[in-house]
Amino acid sequence: MVGFRLDGLTKSFGGARAVDGLSLEVADGAFLALLGPSGCGKTTVLRLLAGLERPDGGTITIGDRVVAGPGTFVEPEDRGLGMVFQSYALWPHMSVAGNVSFALHGKGLSAAEIATRTGEALALVGLGDRAAARPHQLSGGQRQRVALARSLALRPKLLLLDEPLANLDPALRTGLAAEFRRLHAETRTTFVFVTHDQAEALALATTIAVLDGGRLQQCAAPEELWRRPASPAVARFIGDGRLLPVDVIRRASGGVEVALGAARLLMPGDAPAGPGWLCVRRQGLVLTDAGSPDGALAGSVRASRFEGGAYLHDVAVGDDIPVEVHGPVSLPPGAPVRLHVTDGWVIPRGP
Template sequence: MISAHPLALSLRGLRMAYGDQVVLDGIDLDLPKGQVLALLGASGSGKTTLLRLVAGLLMPTAGTVEIAGQTVAAPERGVVLPPEKRGLGMVFQDYALWPHLSVARNVAFPLEMQRLPAAERAARVTQALARVGLGDLADRRPSELSGGQQQRVAIARAIVGAPPLVLFDEPLSNLDRELREGMVEDLAALVANLELSAVYVTHDHAEALALADRIAVIHRGGIAQLASPAELIDRPASAAVAEFLRLGTLLPARCSDGEWVIKGTDIALGPGPDAAAAQVLLPERSLAPGTHGPAQLRAEVRSMQVRNTGFALSLTIAGTDLPVRLLSAHPARPGEMLALSYSPDALRWFPQAG
């Protein structure tokens, strides 16, 4: 049964090390029931290790893992519950469906392992398939289904036992970009309708932003920022987060006679922090072609790509090699100089690198 505990997951002081190699350190987070947490990070950041610690596939060096109020890992106290005792649902990269079994038998497998009576298994399987919209496909084989339908079978299997938490291990990573983008929307709608408590591991920014209530950006074994998607985009906590999310251009800046300019130029940036030098994020979404904004700069077009939403321009700020990106409604030729506008209020300031 699903626990009434308000937190689906709680991690405190979680640490994972292999000898002298520290993979994760100081992980603290809470996931309220009914919300989705995305673990977003580059390859090797520690996000997959964190998921495995929650699942019980790895045991932490220190700290505690609580699922729906139950402590499932606390090495200092000798608490170590194996995966099968944690009652979790899991959705894997390749869905892990058995091709020789029907949809219903695939979904029923976790209940068979629990040795539930046949009548109860059948009722739960029927309910789970109905919840994911596959009630009329129970007798099909996985090979007869589309990719999106196979994903729904994997989710039905994950929720059939009414787990307090579902773990998604990069379920869309094996798909090509176009198919993945379409399935993200379907998956986000399904997860929201099911009101799942879930941890979703991904390296794809769009997936995390579309699916999650909160996102933990994992960087060098720690949480660089834990925030809602909107807050993450509007107020990145550091230059590293802004750079990883590709939010725009990080510019080196200096203060001269009380005026902030792009380092190596006389391009004014407006008011900045109380420092002699800093980094400043010029968000891509704050840029617009033309001179109608409160602040302007000039940039040279380097290349252009045609997108279904417009023209993706790669430019460099005039007199520098600093790159900027712009999605424009109009094409532009390489070598063309464009005037760009932005609001100084959109700039985000960070300490100088190093």
């Protein structure tokens, strides 16, 4: 297991920057999720790490070895990595064991060693009893696990996974996600897992790097990203956060004091006096009585639906900003409501 470091990594395609000055340090044995919307450069970062693309600038260090940088380029097969692509290809005419052992031939391993590693990798992914099956006899999730076993058999120091759970149904995704966590714990390999699904990233990773437009927005533990998003893009992307414009009045002990419409609130956050955003989620909003005193936000219900054992109301507050809040009963469209903000995070509002 090794960590890796990216310094000012840049890659353009036809003049458009897919990866833009990315710097990132990932510890040994981490489970890193690269998270971001479609086209933000996640796959390109993986391909650069794997050596399938050459950077235009910057360096990549794996362990203590520079594998790409000015005047240096280590070929993919010499980087000691495993990679599982979203569209994994298995050889249809080979058995499951044949697919897994294929890449082990030609590496100077004895037949016994190849058999041992193949058996171990299949056992790790829970397919020890399907070694003789052909890919077409397996389910989609089982095939994905064969692709994973094929990478694990190489005993990589770093395992790169590009949306390995996409295309699977929700039950399979949940099962395989649990398996990834177990495999990560058992193999102690550094995992880099690409996803555009923030729930998946929050559930799996020890560290999440959020990318937007080829740039790093924030790299932090899941709880930190959730509680203290560093930018509006992260706030919106994680946990479906909504941004309310506020005026930051002053820093105070325990947070910042903000004016939100007529309400004055003391909120956790990190912003100087001036324009700010208050990031709120449905978990930090509570419906309150219409006559309640200061500190409550006025809004009106746009729609209600029953979800997760309670009603989820779509409410417009302030300048028609949509937020969501749970409540015990259904409310008709247009109903006036007041909301208390019980939790949120304040960030500066840039120019």
